[in-house]
Amino acid sequence: MLMTNAIDVQQLAKRYDTSMALHGISFEVKPGEIMGFLGPNGAGKTTTLRILTGLLAPTGGRVQINGLDVTEQSLAVRRRIGYLPENVSLYPELRVQEYLTYRACLKGIARAQRRQRVDDVVGQCGLGEVRRSLIGRLSKGYRQRVALADCLVGRPDILILDEPTIGLDPHQIRQTRELIKSLGQHATILLSTHILPEVEIVCQRVTIINKGRIVAVDTPDNLRRRLAGHQAVQVELQGDAGTIEQALGQVPGVARVNQQLRNDGFTVFEVEAHPGQDVREAIFRLAVDRRWTLRQLSLVQTSLEDVFIRLTTQEQDS
Amino acid sequence: MRNLWALTVREWKAFWYSPVAYGVGGFFLLMQGWVFWLLMAVLNDPRVDPSWRMSQFFFGGTLFYWLSILMLAPLLTMRAFSEEKRTGTIEVLLSAPVTDAQVVVAKFLGAWSSFGALWGLTGFYFLLLRTYTRLDWGPILTGYLATILLGGLFISIGILASSLTRNQVVAAVMGFALMMVLFSVGFLDVFISDPQSSKLVSYYSVLEHVRQAAKGIVDTRPLVFYASGIGTVLFLTVRILATPRWRA
Ligand SMILES: Nc1ncnc2c1ncn2[C@@H]1O[C@H](COP(=O)(O)OP(=O)(O)O)[C@@H](O)[C@H]1O
Ligand SMILES: [Mg+2]
Numbered sequence: 400m401l402m403t404n405a406i407d408v409q410q411l412a413k414r415y416d417t418s419m420a421l422h423g424i425s426f427e428v429k430p431g432e433i434m435g436f437l438g439p440n441g442a443g444k445t446t447t448l449r450i451l452t453g454l455l456a457p458t459g460g461r462v463q464i465n466g467l468d469v470t471e472q473s474l475a476v477r478r479r480i481g482y483l484p485e486n487v488s489l490y491p492e493l494r495v496q497e498y499l500t501y502r503a504c505l506k507g508i509a510r511a512q513r514r515q516r517v518d519d520v521v522g523q524c525g526l527g528e529v530r531r532s533l534i535g536r537l538s539k540g541y542r543q544r545v546a547l548a549d550c551l552v553g554r555p556d557i558l559i560l561d562e563p564t565i566g567l568d569p570h571q572i573r574q575t576r577e578l579i580k581s582l583g584q585h586a587t588i589l590l591s592t593h594i595l596p597e598v599e600i601v602c603q604r605v606t607i608i609n610k611g612r613i614v615a616v617d618t619p620d621n622l623r624r625r626l627a628g629h630q631a632v633q634v635e636l637q638g639d640a641g642t643i644e645q646a647l648g649q650v651p652g653v654a655r656v657n658q659q660l661r662n663d664g665f666t667v668f669e670v671e672a673h674p675g676q677d678v679r680e681a682i683f684r685l686a687v688d689r690r691w692t693l694r695q696l697s698l699v700q701t702s703l704e705d706v707f708i709r710l711t712t713q714e715q716d717s
Numbered sequence: 718m719r720n721l722w723a724l725t726v727r728e729w730k731a732f733w734y735s736p737v738a739y740g741v742g743g744f745f746l747l748m749q750g751w752v753f754w755l756l757m758a759v760l761n762d763p764r765v766d767p768s769w770r771m772s773q774f775f776f777g778g779t780l781f782y783w784l785s786i787l788m789l790a791p792l793l794t795m796r797a798f799s800e801e802k803r804t805g806t807i808e809v810l811l812s813a814p815v816t817d818a819q820v821v822v823a824k825f826l827g828a829w830s831s832f833g834a835l836w837g838l839t840g841f842y843f844l845l846l847r848t849y850t851r852l853d854w855g856p857i858l859t860g861y862l863a864t865i866l867l868g869g870l871f872i873s874i875g876i877l878a879s880s881l882t883r884n885q886v887v888a889a890v891m892g893f894a895l896m897m898v899l900f901s902v903g904f905l906d907v908f909i910s911d912p913q914s915s916k917l918v919s920y921y922s923v924l925e926h927v928r929q930a931a932k933g934i935v936d937t938r939p940l941v942f943y944a945s946g947i948g949t950v951l952f953l954t955v956r957i958l959a960t961p962r963w964r965a
Contacts, residue, residue, distance in 0.1 A: 452812040455961060477814040484812075488805035490727070492734040504723040505813045549809070 403466045405430045405557055405587035406451065411460035413446050413611075420446045421611045423460060430556075433583040435598030435605035435619070436591040443611040444591040445485050448561050451589070452482045464557060478507060481550035481586075485561040487542055491535025495526055495545055498534060499552055506553025520548040524578065540571040547578065558588045564597065576601050595707070599623065630672040633659075634682055635695035640666040643691065650685055652676035665694055720819050721826075728827020732793065738831075741792050745785055745835050752781050753842045760850065770853065770932065771846075776860030777927035786868060787896055789835065793828040794875025795889035798958070802883035817958045821951055824876050825869075832868045836861065856933035863930030866943040867923050871896050873950040880957045899923060 406428035413421040420443045428434040438444050449455040451462060453473040462469045464476045490498060499517045508516050521530050524544040529537060534545060543563070550558060563579065564572045579601055582588065592598060598605045599619040607614040607622075615622070636643050640658055643666065647656045652672050659667040672678045679696060686693045732738050756774055776782060801807040810820060843857060871892075878892035879885070903924030909915050919925050926939040 449808075454808055454811055474814050474816065477812060480812075482809075482812040484805065484808045486805050488809065490731065490806060492731060493727075501723055501727055502813065505720055505815055507814065546809075553814075 402430060404428060404463070405432070405465060406434075406589060407461075407463040407466075408447070408451075409461045411447065411450065411462060412458045413443070413450065413455070414458045415446075419611055421458075424608065424611070424613045425460075426606045426613060426616060428587055428589055430587055431583075432604060433580070433588045433590065433602045435602035436589055436608065437593070437595065437598050437605050438591075438608035439593055441610075442593075442608045444593075444608060445561055447608070448482070448559050448589070448591060451559055452480060453477055478553070479555055480557045480559055481553060481555035483546055483550045483558070483560040483563055485565065485591075487546040489534045489542060489545060489549075491533065493534055494531055495534060495537070496521070496530045498545065499548055502549045503552045508553060516552055516554075520551045523551065524548040525574075540567055543567060543571070543575065547575070551582070556586055558582060558586050558590075560588065560590045562592055563590065564592070564594070630677060631699045632670045632672065632679055632682065633667060633695065633697050633699045634670060634686075634693070635665050635667045636686060637665050637692040637694070638689075644668065646685060646689065647682065650678055650681045652678045652681065665692075667695070669699065720815050721823055724815065724819060724823030725826045725830070728797075728824055729830060731796070732827065732831050737792075741789070742835055742838075745789060746838060748781050748785050749839045749842065752779055753846070755779070757846075757849075770856055772853070772856035772860045772933070773928070773931040775857075776864060776931040777924070778931070782927075783900065786864070786871060787893065787900065789832060790868060790871035790875045790896060791878075791889040791892040793831055794824075794872055794879055794892060795885040797824045797828065797876050797879040797888075799879045799883050799885040799888045803885075811958075817955045821876065821880075821954045821958060824879075825873055825947075825951055828872045828876065829865075829869050832872060833865055836864055836868070853933075856931055859930045859933050859935055860927075862935070863927045863939070866939070867927060870899075870923075870943050870946045870950070873947045873954070874899070877950050877954045877957070880954050 404427040406426075408427070409425050410423040411421055411425070412419070412423045424443075424447065426434075436444055436447070446455065450457050451464065451469060453469050453476060456470060465479055467476050467479075469476050493501070496517060499520060500513055503513045503516050504510075521527055524547050526541070526544055526548060529541055534542065537545065543566075547563070550560070560579065564575050567575060576597070579588065579590065583601075590598075590601060602619060604616065604618055605622060606616045634647070640661065644656050644658055647653060647668060647670055650670075653670055654673050655671040657669040657671075659669055661667075670678060670682065679698075683693065683696060685691075752775060756771055759774065760771065798807065801810060811817075840861075843852065846852065874895050875888075875892035878895060879888040881891065882888050899921070900923060902918060903922035905918050906915060906922065906925075909918060920938060920942060926942070929936060929939075
């Protein structure tokens with residue numbers, strides 16, 4: 400049976416006055432998955448998440464959460480999600496417990512269960528010591544946890560977290576990541592970040608966005624391999640696909656060969672090289688030797704590499 | 718309903734938990750106390766006309782009355798949306814399952830009830846006065862009614878102004894300016910001789926409404942005016958709040 404995607408984004412576009420922030424992006428998040436949403440600053444992460452939470456209207460495309468349209472059924476969608484905005488802001492004049500009780504009420508937790516629910520999230524987020532403190536007096540780390548507790552208090556199935564570790568110290572970052580991982584056992588999570596190691600630690604899959612376009616959707620492991628400097632070459636040759644694949648595999652420096660689409664006698668192969676190796680010339684000479692017609696020979700995923708260069712790979716840079 | 722209540726209580730707390738409340742409240746009560754002191758002086762004057770009602774003096778009879786309403790309404794509402802926009806809490810608020818109408822109405826009710834509470838405190842002055850002289854409670858109550866209704870309209874205007882900017886000072890100035898425009902309509906009367914236009918002006922003249930109410934006269938037309946005015950302004954505010962989500 401086909402399961403409804405927890406989050407389903409199709410051809411989503413957003414224009415701000417004159418500039419396009421999103422050029423028709425599509426991606427899906429499956430129920431129970433922790434999906435990383437990775438991209439450099441200005442890529443369009445916050446814009447996407449704001450549309451998902453109904454704070455912003457899309458210019459084009461469609462977004463469904465649990466099968467509900469975010470613009471048409473905004474209220475129903477908002478009942479199902481917990482949103483952590485990029486810049487955590489809370490009411491400074493309220494006490495932690497008072498604030499969480501208020502939020503639990505807004506999120507439809509019945510009066511009889513409210514107290515218990517607040518106790519639960521206070522425990523989960525390690526807020527026991529500060530539950531009676533004024534929010535305005537809390538440290539940045541504690542405020543972040545209050546915001547996260549608010550995110551959870553309505554028992555959402557879907558958590559949308561916009562750069563949840565930004566501005567925290569390394570110790571708090573570690574704690575927050577552990578917490579997010581543990582939350583992943585009960586909820587679907589979409590987590591945006593511009594820090595590469597963060598998705599490797601927390602996420603099962605990652606969607607990479609750059610300049611309002613999706614660049615790749617993959618597992619963190621695969622991304623690491625692509626990042627390790629493996630050159631990938633796309634080559635289109637005419638001839639028997641099986642023979643060519645075997646021959647390409649024997650070219651010095653080639654790590655893997657994948658057959659891709661076939662078109663009027665030509666076949667596209669994706670050839671992955673070992674780190675630091677350039678296999679393009681060898682492939683060209685092979686084609687000449689064997690008298691295979693070569694129609695295309697190019698490097699692939701340059702856009703991905705471009706993104707990686709601009710991503711923060713070290714915590715200190717964040 | 719539960720949302721509306723929770724949101725309104727939050728608004729109430731936002732005002733009363735802040736030191737601003739005690740500055741504004743203290744200043745307001747001092748001003749009204751001064752008005753009462755003047756009132757006592759007039760009452761002790763043997764030359765005063767016996768048909769003169771002190772409610773007419775207290776409600777709309779002095780500059781202080783208008784000044785305090787025209788100051789109180791912007792001060793109570795300037796932070797309503799501006800502050801939430803400036804700090805970013807508006808995102809948290811609107812990503813919760815609440816409707817825009819609930820948010821706007823709660824902001825209105827929160828500020829309006831604070832306004833009512835401050836005016837309610839002036840009731841003590843009347844209780845004090847009662848020990849000196851016999852009071853005619855009818856016009857006093859209608860005076861309060863007019864004040865509360867007028868306050869409601871001005872507060873809805875203040876909320877509207879606050880939804881237009883993230884700067885609370887700008888919101889206060891803008892709200893004050895809009896209130897002044899409405900307040901000034903009453904003075905147009907001086908320039909108008911045609912009875913038809915004069916009737917129209919008196920429908921919009923808050924000055925006239927308060928004067929009438931202070932005499933103990935309750936009319937349905939002002940009631941309709943304030944109810945529809947508040948409704949219209951709040952409706953506009955809901956539309957403004959929803960704009961970023963509709964602007965494609
Ligand atoms: N309110 C806005 N008005 C105009 N442009 C905006 C607005 N918000 C974001 N942008 C632009 O849209 C692009 C994407 O921004 P954003 O979604 O915040 O990226 P990210 O969260 O990935 O850093 C940026 O170029 C940014 O300047
Ligand atoms: Mg962002």
